[in-house]
Amino acid sequence: MFRTVTGFFEIVFTLALVVVAARPLGAYMADLFQNRRTVLTPILGPIERAFYWAAGVKSEDEQEWDAYAISMVLFGGACMLSLYAILRLQAWLPLNPQGFPAVPPDLAFNIAVSFVTNANWQAYGGETTLSHLSQMVGLTANNFLDSGAAIAIAVALVRALTRNESTTIGNFWVDVTRATLYVLLPVAFVLALVFAAFGVPQTLVGSIGAATLEGLKQTIAIGPVASQEAIKLLGDNGGGFFNANSAHPFENPSVWSNILQNWSQLVLPVALVFAFGRMAGDAKQGRALLITMAVIFVMALAVIWKVEAAGNPALTAIGVDPSQGVMEGKDLRFGQAGAALFADATTGTGTGASNAVLESMAPISGLAAMFNLLLGCISPGGVGTGLYSLLLLVLITAFIGALMIGRTPEYLGKKINARDMQFAMFALLLSPALVLVFAGGASVVKIALDSLGAGGPHGLSEIVYAYASSAADNGSAFAGLNANTPWWNVTTGVAMFLGRFAHAIPILAIAGSLAAKKKAMPSAGTLPTDGPLFITFLLAVIVIITLLQYLPALALGPVAEHFLLQQGTLF
Template sequence: MDPRGWGEIALTLAVTVALAWPLGIYMARVWQGERTWLDPVLKPVERLVYGACGVKPDKGQNWIAYAMSFLAFSVASFIVLYLILRFQNLLPLNPQGFPGLSPDLSFNTAISFVTNTNWQSYVPEQVVSTFSQMAGLTSHNFLSAAAGIAVAAALARAFAANRAENLGDFWVDLTRISLYVLLPFSLVLAVAFVALGEPQTLLAHVAAHTVEGGKQTIALFPVASQEAIKQFGTNGGGLFNANSAHPFENPNAITNLLEIVAMNVLGYACVVAFGRIVLARRDARALVVVMALFVFGAAAVVYATETQPAPALVAAHADASVNMEGKEVRFGAPSTAIWTAATTGASDGGVNAMHDSLMPLGGGVAMFMIQLGEIVPGGVGSGLYGMVVLALIAVFVAGLMVGRTPEYLGKKVEAREIKYAMLAVLILPLCILGFSGVAAVLPVALKGLANPGAHGLSEILYAYSSATGNNGSAFAGLSANTPWWNTTLGISMLLGRFAYAIPVLAIAGSMAAKPKLGATAGTFPTDGPLFIGLLIGVILIMGGLQFFPALALGPIVEHFQALHAVAAAR
């Protein structure tokens, strides 16, 4: 550890939050249907989409209609993507000659990209054709991200409403978010990536001659366009098995910085947009502070653990001072630390180093960030509404402590909203711990583990945490392309996305129908240090109580096993 490393982590986080503010202001205008600087170009396209789809932009939906549209769109997206992957051998732009994916892998991958998870049980450059990548996976990187942001927009309108039922129209939100937010910014980012050395081609491969005189075939794809929406939409699925540790996906230090910023900036921007629509900018800043503190704290722990000598090296060499395993050696340990915290806090899942190779506590922190609910800052849209759910629980707890009816942003928080909130948050331990417990004793599941003991349990826990949290990263030691893992992880992704989002829309419907109240002397302030501390405490207590026993059997016990091995060697 050194000051330059800490400075890199702090600077990366500061740049991300700073850029989120103007982006959030712009996105608030998009959510509200206001005029933007892109209207002259995109307004005719927007009208064309509405006309072709029969959408009436001035007609809103209540929460049930909004939720049904959200589900219907996701089901249709799953069917289309499943068919593309299953029959890619019959479709054009398959210069690699890849066959169609198996039924269970098609099921898993289609759910993965529709839920904005991008879990990949396969080696991308050896399985997925150019057409499947562009028409199937990349398009759903846009659409799944837009659907998540749409739910956040509906929640913002609910808190701004006064005795209303209208949450907006899902199809309008989906269209405007895709056209005005995701598409233009991803296009700019893709052009920057091309200029910085990322390939963008329809060629299947290129032949290279090595310095030894040999010949090597290097796989190619339209990388830059995929990489842009992969990070900006917090998708995370790579074109290569090494993900952003591959030099085509992440060729230099500038692309590395851009990708870290891109994977978090939209999550923070959603909070800024929420604050502007609800007229609660200081309350939104409090949520941003909580998110940023968690990311910095996680990065600090990973940086501290990954810059210590490995116990095995200490046992063999008393003067050992370097631990290179699991690092992004091109950019250094600070980059690995902030990337790890950013990607697991943001439900992005893209990696520039293998989390399986981190020290036990470093890998454990990455896992714990996902288990918190992917809210710091979380996925695009999902991070905001996940944080609001926990904020409701926090003010409810505060209200119980002081004997007052809790309020949040001018809306009373009553038993109905807390029941919906608990339905949402309990899906995480149900899927993560439930499926992990079964997999830990099932022979067909255990065959996929590369390691026994505590680390093997960590591989299982991380997989189901990543799937349920819609993150998509993995401990690389797990061989997940089997019917058991593809099926159960697919179910976890479905529940993690929809069993969380639907209760959130129910909360939105309930909040929209309530009167908007002014602050009084008895209102608990939700914009200051006291609330920030309370919210952090609620997040940590819920995460700790639910997952600490499992973590104690995985990364924590592995940490002490390593220390014991050093002591025994001495």
């Protein structure tokens, strides 16, 4: 009972801190992207203008949607090629105190795609594979840049919804610069200092020696961990310095650092929703999105926590006390509540970090985490990606709802036409196509099946989860899958690349279409999109669409495993 009360308090305390910080941060971001003066403008304004001068960017010149999209792809491509080169040349570059060799081509490709698409999928052990230069210049830098690009896409879509007969949606280079310079860098700097104060290492030393109680010598890897940890979580990137990720005591030393890590994952996605309401000039619209996200988040959290605290029926049958819950694969420092909140936050956002082993969770807990990915990580979503993915579903819901009651489809005064829906459906169907096609192939190819840690339904869950995580740019995984093989490195890399860029381009096309339309005033024929009826309808559309796409895979994977576990067939 005490653990339940303290766990509940920890969850409520963390989420309250998120909302308290997100509201003013959202107002600050709205001012920033609406070209208003902010508290940091006097300090960072000269640096921002220096960047534009060096890059030859005219901040006052805006772009049409296609130019914006081309800039996004070119920026991502340049970041990916640069990171690939760093990884392949690692052995000959400085700041390599461990003397690590060059990263193999297939793994370097996977890492490069992963860290420019916000996925940060890790098929390797960070402390045994990458040098300090690769971690700092390669991974940490791209954690800032890919998150900045995702925020830029979301801002462009919101800006399009607020404009009236405009041919432009903003300037990609300005948006990504401001997102990085004014939002990600200052907050990450403060977080890094706090993490270091909590005991997270921040040093250029490669390792330290230690002696065990038995007198044996041990080499312990350390490095610039705090700086990577901050942006890893704040930018919803994932990708830990150590292979054990946020379960490692150097990345996550205490309950307080765990609370801060959960806060870091959630604060910017929630702040962006507040910024949306402010930029749209209607706080109720932002509140409707936030309530939708919160319902999904809380339901998934309740399922994970309840199932993990209930114990394993197969172990209960042989006399294990179920009141202790399922602790295998979890850290006693964090308990059931801390592990459940982290699992929900990391799959509800695009973070993909972990402080417990998803492989060890009960089938229904794994189902809840997987379902978050299949929804597109929209509760509350990755930094930027969650907002624009949810707005895509809002447009579809508004279109369907208006047609059902015989009204003109519109959202925020912008009429939604057939062309908009064509782009929306392309973006919506891309993820299931990637997940199901690649998962189907991996289910019959021996070189893919050889990487599984289990057979039967759980093995299928490992496969589906891997591609769902890749397509959603999340990066978490069932740890039983050995993903560092040419098959998995290449196929998950392709899924990550298309899951980011092929998904974002039609969304920018929709932004261009909406910006060009005349903004109409609400009338008696307008479908309200800020009330409980629309929120309920939106939730129903989200769940129904996801189930129609993935029900067979879920039934044959975690659902089948659950019933087998209840029968005592497997552990």
